Amino acid sequence: MKQDTSKYQYAQLDNYKESLELAHLKFKTLIVNAIVFVLAGIVLYFMIELNVGTSAIVSTVTMFVVLFIINFAFYSYDDDHYNNLKLAMYINTLGIYTIVTTLILRFQTPSIFTALFLVYAITSIYQDFKTMMLSNFALFIIGSLLIIRFPEIFQLAENGASQTFYVLVFLIVFVLLLSLSSYILIKRKTFFYNQLAQIKESEIRNMELLLEIQKINTNKDLDSEDYYSSLLEFSVELSKKIGISNIFDRKIKILRDMSTLTMQEILEKYPEYNRDEIMKLLNMELEINNKMRKIGIKSSQSHGIEVTRKEIFSESQFKSFNHQGDNSYVMIIAFVTFYSLLKIDKPYLKELDEEQIKDIFYNSGYFHRIDRDIIDIYLENYEVFDTIVKDHLEGK
Amino acid sequence: MKTMINRIKNSEFLTFNEVLRLKVAIVTIFLFVFVTLSIPLSTYNNFAEEVNILIPIGFGLLLVLTLLLTLINLNRWAMHFSIYIIIGLTVFYVGRTDYFYGYILFFVTLTVIIFYQDIITYLLYGGGITIYGIYYIMENGGTIVGINSTGVEFSSLTYQIILIGFYLVFLIQFIISDNIYEKMNNEWVKMNKVLEKYQAFSLQYLKEHLEDNEIDPLYKNSKFQQVVSELSVFINEFFEEDGKKIAEVVEFYFFLHDQEIENIVGDKELPFETRKYAIELQKYLINSRSELVSILFDFATLFKGDKKFQETRYEYSLEKLFENKIDKLLALSILYKYLKTEVTQYDKWGKVARVLTHEEITELLVSKEFREFISFEQVNFYLDNQELFEKYL
Structure with missing residues (x-):
């Protein structure tokens, strides 16, 4: 039977992992674009110094500009940001390889060929599995095709001997090593995301377990009515103190009603509030919802926790x-x-x-x-x- | 080879040391390819014939030494040796030849160093090999100029910029990933410690439950002890015939439950082996918040009711959970009331039976750590009206 170690993973992990990854992806997209910008500047300097002609310069600059526009567009479009940035990442990877391949074919020198390795380094910043596969594949295919189809690129001025075989072998070894390296690194990165997402969910469930065991032991539940009465009394005194009418009263009534009425009934009874407002208020309800109890448990236990660097790793x-x-x-x-x-x-x-x-x-x-x-x-x-x-x- | 492929596939579950060992093994395979390639290539060199024979042999011996170091678990040493070999190979390949493929080895060397994911190693060895690469191009750049190049100057400059760029980009990648992983790990360790507190509470409640119902704890149950003993002997039979020793260790394991482990570990009269067992078994006692108990509680959560993911599922900040000021204030009041009326602390007898006093809550609310739950604005509001909080909640 095939092993599936994700079969018993918490169902909520993927969503949280995605939000965790998104924050890092945004930052990495900016860094990669900044590096590509510097690369574009260096390429432009070389092209001007080498007098390659206006059309060559314009076409290369256009390719860079198009890449930046695509990145900017995907970065700015907020809807489904995660998938947009992922798409921008793949386009960027292929885009930089395309630009560098064009440069290699234009100059046909061994020195510019090594720019392929630089592109690999730039795309490795993403530390994404599919991007690394794409990058490894692109490096291998483009590199091999250039070596086999354009051996003159590697012809040296002072040494005419053919190097095709050894360059190809070294490239294969290089790509294999990089592939294994990125495979292990990305697996461990994914593991970290997984661990963090898992512990977030584990915390929720351990708190629920604690509440369940507490109930087994004490045989009593939280007295929500006591909370609401105290809240009402407190709000009356607070309103008096700050000299306003009691603006809390109505909301406390909604909290009380939440355990007995349906959403529709609440909306009908309190027409001044919309569904979103009621949904937010639901987080505060104590009879059927335990969000506030979890905040109470967590906040009472989270102080005085020291983490040393030695413990981190x-x-x-x-x-x-x-x-x-x-x-x-x-x-x-x-x-x-x-x-x-x-x-x-x-x-x-x-x-x-x-x-x-x-x-x-x-x-x-x-x-x-x-x-x-x-x-x-x-x-x-x-x-x-x-x-x-x-x-x-x-x-x- | 099959074991190695399996280990690569499951590398995320390996310990740091095991991963390092695996990486050294992979690098060793690649180094073997390069050392083998160095044999035919030495004919292209301008070295003396003896040198051309001795160098591959020397690299071969270094490879054997690297493997021996991994066998005795000196993986960090093995890592350093593997880097020395690839640096040596690079110097050998580019030293006396004028072939482009030799230059590729600078990138391969950097890749090997990157593979180990150790920033100090990368700064030291990676920086060193990059400087050597630049020096090599400055001195011998003319020998690897392509026939299509416009001149030595531009060719050398291109080689140097790309090599420096490769080194710097990977350095940036290192800094970013180190930063991200350190933050993530820090949060994970911190959360682990909070989780242990919840689990210690859960265990304490269970102990009280047993006491109240006059039920003996499981570790005192002879049937349970027999099961553990018999199963341990059964597994051990696959490794050794004699089951007596493991049965004794099982007995010692249950005996430890009623003992102060520190006293056993600190008792110099006891044999070293006994004290070592005490340290190792401590992690798996079932009457304290041990690793085993934590794993068991975590396991139990697999069966607890699933709720669909909501964006605020892991949000505990009142500031982020509520938009409306009235809602935020009501939530703060509920939180205060919870801390003041629900037991969340151990009493002097070690039972979870104490609530926080108003003073303790105030201290907690103004603390820096509490910003995770409430904002400065809310703290100020609380401080301005704390007499009302104390009297009515």
Whole structure:
């Protein structure tokens, strides 16, 4: 069965990752354009100094200008900004390769050929998987075609010997190394985005879990009525103090009604407010919504947290059953204890059946949190695991 | 090779050290290609014949040394050695030949250094090789001028500008990605610590729940201990025949739950192995907010109700959640009331049973960290009217 480690990913991850990536993409687009602008200036200087003729200069400058206009247009168009910037990124990548290829064909010297490597460096700033594929492909195809079809480019004035084979081999090795390098780098970058998006969602869910466990323990819920009454009293006194009529009263009434009335009924009862305003107010409601409770929990716990530089890149921050340097017995015991806990009914999580556990271990990030040999043994012998647990815990 | 491909495919799940090891292995393969290529190419050189034989052998030996260093897990040393080899190869290729492909090696060398993603290494070795490249063009630029070039001056200038550009652009890329990753990591570590606090609260509530219902904790349950022991022995059988030792470690693991780990670790009378086990097993105790407990709670959240993504799902700032001033003020009042009436702190017996006092809330609200939740304007409003907050909320 094909492994799909994203099967059990939180459903909300992609949206947040996109918003996270968008902020960085905007910045990278600006940097790439600034570098291309400098490149355009240098190319223009060379063309003027070399007296290549007005038409050559105009055509090259036009290509750069068109590229800038496309980038500017996509950057300015706010609607679906993420996809627009992605599109601008692909166009930019192909655009710079096109311009440089034109320059190589115009000058036909080995020195200008190395500009292809510079283009690769510029596009690598994006650190995007598809862009890197595009860039690697473009570098390989353009480079190889130029070497094979235009060997005279590499003919040296002082050394007439053919270098085609070695230049091609070096180019292939260069592209392969770059491809592997960018593949690993981008995978790790994506992993970071994923981790951050995951922990944001994990925070929400852990707070919900905490509220659920708190309720199991205390057997009582938040007294929303007490909140609204206090709020009303407070607003009356506050209005008196600042010398205005009570402008809060109506909104507190809406908050009270939110747990019993539908959106339509609220809109009919309070016609002075539109749907958007009511939706915003919904964040404050305490009976059916727990946004304010989460803000309360988070704000009460977020103070006094220090993060040292050593911790930022420390492997110990990643929670797993597979810490390098741990004794193999420890890895086994950690995994077995975790597995056994999943087979037991808990107040916050019912016991899981074997198929479910196996599927999650195989098709989620948990697969990589367990030592490879141990997880393989489990996956091959999960029925034995189940039998051992049943033998001891049956009827528990 | 299959293992290596699998490791590349799953490289995001590897530790920093494992990734470094993988990178050294990949670079070593490429270096092997270059060293092999250096054998036929040495015939083009102007070196003495002995030198032409000795140089590839020397590089070969350095490659073996690099591999040995990775085998004994000295991956950073191996990384440095692999860089020395590629720098040596570059110097060898461009030193006495006048071929364009030799010049490409400057870019390959920079790529190898970039591959390791270490800014200091890049500044040091990358900067060094770039300076050498510029010097090489200044001294030997005339030997790699193309037949179509307009002259040595422009050819050399083009080579130099592109090499410097390549180095600088990758330096910019380094600075950008380092900056982004550091910020992201910083936030991730910070959030991890906040998450641990929630999980510690959850665990404390569960402990209280067991106490109130007079139920023994799971680590004291003999059936549970038997399951863990038997499964551990079962897995261990795949690695060694004798299951006695792991069974003893399992026993020690459950024994640790009732002990002060610091005392065991600090007890010099105990064998080193025992203390080491105590340190390692501490991460997986089930009666404290350990790694195992955190993973278990995280696992449980997989089954909790999904809500669709809304833009404000991860937003906790009242300033951003609400546009209207009245709404912001009402939300601030609710937040104050929550902090004042709901238990959010440990009491002196370690139970989650204490609420914040008005003074503590004021201290919290004016703190710099609280800007994540409320604005300066809201703090000022609170300070101007705090007697009303205290009396009516």
